Amino acid sequence: MFELLREDDPVRAIAAGAKATTAQQGADVRFIAGGTTLIDLMKLNVETPQKVVDVTHLPFGKIETLPDGGLKIGAMVRNSELAYHPIVRKDYAVLSEAILSGASTQLRNMATTAGNLLQRTRCMYFRDTAMRCNKREPGSGCDAITGVNRSLAILGTSEHCIATNPSDMNVALAALEATIHIQGTKGERSVPIGDFHLLPGNTPQRETVLEPGDLIIHVTLPPPAPGARSLYLKLRDRASYEFALASAAVVVSATGGKITRARVALGGVGTKPWRSPEAETELMGQAATEPVFRKAADAALREAKPQSQNGFKVELAKRCLVHALKLVTQTT
């Protein structure tokens, strides 16, 4: 028997969630906020929770500035509200641009910060229960590796899973070095976004560090880096309303044409939001010129393992990053 439960108190919501056997693929208890992923996957029989806990009334719906100059974003803040927030537009442009480049207005009006962090892959083999998928059904095999894999990942893959993390917001959060704040049965903890999502390895059904009862309560951003400019560039098959083939989130500070700080993350190519310390190292202290950008892009994609149909993504991602770096360092 299916149960939809509304909880207005975080402790009670967490207690309800803690009864689940897993917080990962196939969870028997799920939190629901915007519903844009969960209800979609329930209709496909990919997610079959017995109990769904409505957490939209929990008190995590605010965006607040922090004493250190950073930003605290409530888990229940709708994506559209976050993207259009004046502080986000001004100090964290990459985040606003990333969110607005994804989905449609209708979906962004529904989707939340926490929900977007937990957005599931669009891999069609994951979404179709007639196919084999190690993420959906551990040990069953991966039909994507030998199948239609044009849109799938080239970084962070394993022989068990090549599913892409579809989120644009997560890529921006990676470049902004966001921290995810989680409340669980044992209290609160915070996890840097780089550690929040897991590589598939041989357990692709585990996508995050979340355990049963763990509730994302907010996300914090450090204060904007001095003199930094940021940008999100997304390349896709259509001009709008399409997932990225490759995308780049860049946050760059430069003085006198020299790069003094760079944060780089890629989307559409990784099994998780793909921060590239390799590219950042190549940029640090260098002149903001195309040959330097190209070296950074080569470094970012050095470990890429293309599949049968997505070899083009290696060069596409490089050009995407080079172009993003050009745009963000352009002096107007």
Added chain:
Amino acid sequence: MSDQNQRGEKSELEGGSEFGKSTRRTFLSRLGMAGLLVSTRPMIGEPARAESPAPSAPAIEGAIPVTLRVNGKKYDLQIDPRTTLLDCLREHLHLTGSKKGCDHGQCGACTVHVNGRRVNSCLCFAAMYQDHEITTIEGIGQPENLHPIQEAFVSHDAYQCGYCTSGQIMAAVAMLSEPCGPEDAEVKEFMSGNICRCGAYQNIVAAIQSVRQGTNKKKTA
């Protein structure tokens, strides 16, 4: 809509010509009734459509009480908790203006407003929207009193088959209060969540722009 049904069914009872007077919807629902008659299922579950605009369907296993406010009217219902807002509007309230296209949040045909903001009603559990003001195409305008966007869709021929139109109009009406720039390209971006299989996009953009620019001419008939 229910008023129209009522009128349609009445005139048929009075002996009018079936094809002349019944609407497409009453005709189709009659076909549905015929299907039920030949099936082995008892008809007790079939709500009396003409009499009650919001029948509470009995005998749904695991049904929960849900109160919705739709187009300013309050409805008390018993529904399966998995019922989407779209299915609830169409199947329980018989507000069939909101359409089911993909049922996965990809096409926009199901677009309604929740507290003035547009959402895909196919990806909402109805029971989660009890504290909200829901507006459907039926609450936007009426044939004798169209919303300016509806008027503009008519005068610009912004549809062909019409299936996506209510969703397009709901998206466009919401868009009027969103931070959309003046250019056609920006309108296209803001409307990209609504797919039109007939490809009436040019005229849809023209209709919306005519309202934003105040240049739409009222249809003269």
